[in-house]
Amino acid sequence: MIPTAITPPMFPDFSWYYEIPTTTAALLMVAAFVGFYWVGAVIVRPILRMFVRRSPGLNDLIGYILSCFCVFYGLLLGLIAVTAYQNVESAEQNVTREAAALSALYEDVSRYPDPYGQNLRLLIRDYTRYVIKYAWPLQQQGIIPEEGTIRAEALFDRLLDFQPGTPGEEILHAEALRQINHFLECRRLRLHSVKAGLPRAMWIVMFVGAFFNILLCWMFDTRFLTQLVLGGILAAYLGMMMYLIVDMNQPFRGEVSVSPEAFELLYQRMIED
Amino acid sequence: MPVPPDTDPLNRGVVTRRETLRSGVAATLAAARVLAPSLFVGCSLGIPPRAPTVRIGLLHSQTGPLAIGSTSLRDVELDAVERFNAAGGVLGHRIDPRAPDPRSRTDLFPKRAAALLDDGAVALFGCWSSASRKAVLPIVEERDSLLFYPVQYEGNETSRNVIYGGQVPNQQVLPALDWLRSGPGGERKKFFLLGSDYVYPRTTNFIVRKWLAGTGVEIVGEEYVSLDSEDFAPLVARIRERGADCILNTVNGAGNIALFAALAEAGIDPAKVPVVSTSISEDDLRSMPAAHVAGHWVLSSYFQTVDTPANAAWMAGFRSEFGRDRVFGDSMEAAWCLINLWKEAVEKAGSFATEAVRQVFAGGIGFDGPGGKMTIDPATQHATKYFRLGRVRPDRLCDVVVSSDGPLAPDPYPQIAFPGWKCDWKKGGLQRGPEVAIDG
Numbered sequence A: 001m002i003p004t005a006i007t008p009p010m011f012p013d014f015s016w017y018y019e020i021p022t023t024t025a026a027l028l029m030v031a032a033f034v035g036f037y038w039v040g041a042v043i044v045r046p047i048l049r050m051f052v053r054r055s056p057g058l059n060d061l062i063g064y065i066l067s068c069f070c071v072f073y074g075l076l077l078g079l080i081a082v083t084a085y086q087n088v089e090s091a092e093q094n095v096t097r098e099a100a101a102l103s104a105l106y107e108d109v110s111r112y113p114d115p116y117g118q119n120l121r122l123l124i125r126d127y128t129r130y131v132i133k134y135a136w137p138l139q140q141q142g143i144i145p146e147e148g149t150i151r152a153e154a155l156f157d158r159l160l161d162f163q164p165g166t167p168g169e170e171i172l173h174a175e176a177l178r179q180i181n182h183f184l185e186c187r188r189l190r191l192h193s194v195k196a197g198l199p200r201a202m203w204i205v206m207f208v209g210a211f212f213n214i215l216l217c218w219m220f221d222t223r224f225l226t227q228l229v230l231g232g233i234l235a236a237y238l239g240m241m242m243y244l245i246v247d248m249n250q251p252f253r254g255e256v257s258v259s260p261e262a263f264e265l266l267y268q269r270m271i272e273d
Numbered sequence B: 001m002p003v004p005p006d007t008d009p010l011n012r013g014v015v016t017r018r019e020t021l022r023s024g025v026a027a028t029l030a031a032a033r034v035l036a037p038s039l040f041v042g043c044s045l046g047i048p049p050r051a052p053t054v055r056i057g058l059l060h061s062q063t064g065p066l067a068i069g070s071t072s073l074r075d076v077e078l079d080a081v082e083r084f085n086a087a088g089g090v091l092g093h094r095i096d097p098r099a100p101d102p103r104s105r106t107d108l109f110p111k112r113a114a115a116l117l118d119d120g121a122v123a124l125f126g127c128w129s130s131a132s133r134k135a136v137l138p139i140v141e142e143r144d145s146l147l148f149y150p151v152q153y154e155g156n157e158t159s160r161n162v163i164y165g166g167q168v169p170n171q172q173v174l175p176a177l178d179w180l181r182s183g184p185g186g187e188r189k190k191f192f193l194l195g196s197d198y199v200y201p202r203t204t205n206f207i208v209r210k211w212l213a214g215t216g217v218e219i220v221g222e223e224y225v226s227l228d229s230e231d232f233a234p235l236v237a238r239i240r241e242r243g244a245d246c247i248l249n250t251v252n253g254a255g256n257i258a259l260f261a262a263l264a265e266a267g268i269d270p271a272k273v274p275v276v277s278t279s280i281s282e283d284d285l286r287s288m289p290a291a292h293v294a295g296h297w298v299l300s301s302y303f304q305t306v307d308t309p310a311n312a313a314w315m316a317g318f319r320s321e322f323g324r325d326r327v328f329g330d331s332m333e334a335a336w337c338l339i340n341l342w343k344e345a346v347e348k349a350g351s352f353a354t355e356a357v358r359q360v361f362a363g364g365i366g367f368d369g370p371g372g373k374m375t376i377d378p379a380t381q382h383a384t385k386y387f388r389l390g391r392v393r394p395d396r397l398c399d400v401v402v403s404s405d406g407p408l409a410p411d412p413y414p415q416i417a418f419p420g421w422k423c424d425w426k427k428g429g430l431q432r433g434p435e436v437a438i439d440g
Helices: A015-019 A022-043 A045-052 A058-110 A116-139 A147-161 A167-195 A200-218 A224-249 A261-272 B017-039 B067-086 B108-118 B130-142 B173-181 B199-212 B233-241 B255-265 B309-322 B330-349 B354-362
Strands: B053-059 B094-098 B124-126 B147-149 B162-164 B190-196 B218-225 B246-250 B275-277 B297-300 B365-369 B372-377 B388-392 B398-403 B422-424 B429-431
Touching: A022 A045, A022 A200, A022 A224, A045 A200, A058 A116, A058 A167, A058 A200, A058 A224, A058 A261, A116 A147, A116 A261, A116 B067, A116 B309, A147 A167, A200 A224, A261 B309, B053 B067, B053 B108, B067 B094, B067 B124, B067 B309, B067 B330, B108 B124, B108 B130, B124 B330, B130 B147, B130 B162, B130 B199, B147 B330, B162 B330, B173 B199, B190 B199, B190 B233, B199 B218, B199 B246, B218 B233, B233 B255, B255 B275, B297 B398, B330 B354, B330 B365, B330 B372
Parallel strands: B053 B094, B053 B124, B124 B147, B147 B162, B190 B218, B190 B246, B246 B275, B275 B297
Antiparallel strands: B297 B388, B365 B372, B388 B398, B422 B429
C-alpha cells in the first residue's frame, strides 16, 4: 500500500475545491485539463513540431513512447486511486468502530450504580453530540477538532473514579475500561485521518506525469482538428482521474466523504433512551 | 501572383487552423455563457457564501470537582448559540462558541480567558466559583471585554466589565435567614456555618454573622473544607455535638456528595436539622442518592419545578437536543438569560464592541426567562432575581416552599456588612467605604 502522510502546511491551499458541488468540481477539473491541452496545442505545438516534424516515422516513435509511458503512468494513477479509496474506507471504518465502541461503553455504564452511571451516560452523550455538531463541520474544513479531547478526558477521568464494590462490578468495569481504550484508539485514528492525504511528492509525480502525457500528444503530427479532439479526450480522462483522486484524498472533505451517520444514529438512540 | 488561400478554389472546403480556433473560442464562450448559471448555482467563484463569524468564549470547567454543574451551563449556552445561528445569527454573524476546559483550577481560568480573548472572543460567559471569577476579572478589565457571570455569589464586588446574573446575599441568604427564624421556618436558633474554603463561603458567612448579630440566633460553629474534601465524618460529629438546629451549607462542587453521605450516615434528620444549601442545583442533586438529600433545603432563584409556560418551553427545547433526562438548575437558567440578554444588547447596539454593548445595559435591559423576568440593574450591572427556597423531594427535584412576590433588586454591598460601600455606574461608579476585613 502506498504510504500516506500529513499534508505539509506549505502545500497550496485548495480548500475551496472541496466546497464546490461534486459535479461542478468534476467538470472544472476536466475543463482545466482539456483547456490546458487545447491552449498548449495552439501555442506550444507549432514550436515543438519545428524540432520534430522533419523526422520520418516520428509519429510511430511518439506513439511507442506514449504507450510505454501510459502503462507506467496508468499503473501509478491506478495505485494512487486505490490508496485514496482505501484511505476513505479506512476512515469510514474507524468512524464506525469509534461509534460502536461508544455504544458498547454506553451500554456498560448504564449498568453502573448511580450517580456514576448517570454521569457517565451524560458524558458519553456530550461527546457524541460534540462530534456530530462541532467536530464534523471542522473536519470537513480539514481542521482537527480540539474540544473533543476535553470531553474524552472528562469521560475517562469519571470512569476511573468508579471503584467496583462487587465481583460483578469488577468484571463490568474491566470491560468498560477495555471499551474506552478501544474508543480512544479509534478516535485517535479518526483525528489522524482528518489531515491525512497523499504526500506532496506523489502529487508532483502525478501532475508531471500528466503534463508529459499531454506534451507527447502535442508532438503528434496530425491535422489540427484531429489533434484537438483526440488529445482532448485523453486530457478529459486524465482530468477525471485527477478529480477522483483529489476528491478522495481527504476522507472528511467534499460531498463524497465520510458522514457522521454512525454517531447520529447512536445519539438519537441515547437521547430517546 | 500567388492566390490568397481563401480564394483559391483548391482550398475551398478545407478548415484552416485560424478558422478552427476562432469558431472554437466562440463556441466555448457561448457554451460557458449558457452553462455557467446552472453549473455554478450556489457558488461564488466556486466558494459557497459564508456568514461572517464572531467568536465567544464559554469558560466552564469540564473536568474536576466543579464540572458537574459547570458542564450544564456550557450546554445551555451552546443550545442558545445554536438557536441564534439557526435563526440567522446575531447581526448577520454566525456565532462561534469556544469552550476550553479550566479543569476546576483557579490558576487556569485567567489563562483560558486570556487565550480566548487573544483568539478574538468578543465576550466571555462563565466562571463558577468566586475565586475563578476574581482570577478572570483583571483579564477582562485589562482588555476591556465583558464577562457574563451566571452563578450566585457573595457580592462585595462590582465591575464595569462583568454582568452578574446570579443572586447576591440580599436576594438569597438573607431572606432565607429571616424565614428560618420565623414560625413557618421552624424558629431556628442554632446555626452551623459550613463552607468550602474560598472567598464565596467566607464572605457569605461574614455577612450572615453580621445579619444574625443581635437576633438571638447563636452560631454554634463555622468551618471550612477544601474543594476536593471527601472526609466529612468528623465535621458531622462536631455539628451533632454542638446541637445545631440548622446547617447553612456553602460547600461547592463534588464535596457535597461526601457531605450528604456523611450526614445520612450519622442519621441527621432533615426534619429536625435541615441543611440549607446555597450552591446546590438539580444537577448536583442527581449526583447524590435520593436518600441522602431528600427533605433538605436549597436556596435558589429558579427551580425546575417552577410552573410557567416559558419554563416548560425552554426545558422542552433543551431536552429535544440534549436528552429527555436532563434536569435544570438556577445557574443554568441564569446562563440562558444572560446569553439571550447579550444577544439582545448586541442587536440593540448594532455592534459587538464592549462599550456599545455596555451602553445598552446601562440603559436597562431585561429578558423574560424561564424563572421569571430578569432585568439588569444599570447601577450595579447585577440582575434582579426572585428569592426561592425549595425542599428536596425523593425524586431529587425541589418543591418551592417560599418565594418572593417578585424579583428582588440586587445589593452587592449590604450596609450591615460593608458600611459606606455603594455602586452606581450611572452616578460616579463605585463609592468606597472603610476597608472591611473578612474574617472567619
